[in-house]
Amino acid sequence: METENTLSSSELLPSIRADGDQMRCSYMLPHKKRYCRMLVKAGRRFCGEHIVFDPQDQTRIVCPLDPKHTVYRTDLKDHLATKCNGRLPSDLWIQENVNVVPSEERLGESQNEKGPEDGRLNCSEEDTARVAKIIEEAYSKLAAEAISDACLKTEAIENFMEANENQNETHKKHLVQQSSIIGNLAARHLLNNQDDSCFIELGAGKAQLTYWLAKTIPNCRFLLIDRSGARNKYDNKAMQVS
Ligand SMILES: [Zn+2]
Ligand SMILES: [Zn+2]
Incomplete structure (x- = not known):
């Protein structure tokens, strides 16, 4: 037979519910208007699911x-x-899962390997290996015809790297990449340094690329876009230089 102690004066802290020598969860199920029947560990008031209410x-x-x-x-x-x-902002221009492909439209999937109905990608290791192979094949085909390496340099970044030789490898790798990206933009005369030009950095992360761009072309405008708010990194510094 279940015996229930009355709720303590503070409704936030119900007393422990004893059922013989066992304890049961003290959470009141709002729709069923009865207590949750799950057993709880000694000294606990709530079951695993309802412990958030303790x-x-x-x-x-x-x-x-x-x-x-x-x-x-x-x-x-x-x-x-x-x-x-990590919340999705409720801004007008944000549409949840806008890039999710419905499972019936996904390429290369047989009937029996369809992912969840909400269309979220559910990539297995085999899927990843298969896609990697397709990309590698396409790249080697293209590279032979159309892609050439152009690792160019940006003076400000090269000077910084020379003066700060003990950067860790990851930072160094990013700097070399940014030096080349900005170098390539310059080589194609895309860095006009005018205030009617706006650079949009998609997936800006810490905004290090924009930081170096702003040092190179301080009159341009910059728009940083990233899915998570990794703010107060290079973005602030970039604002100081531009
Ligand atoms: Zn419960
Ligand atoms: Zn959180």
């Missing part, structure tokens, strides 16, 4: 929207609704 729970969990940060389990709902930087 105001005393101090467990931190990885944020479901952005694995780079953690959040108190009890704050999760509030965090996801109003605080998390």
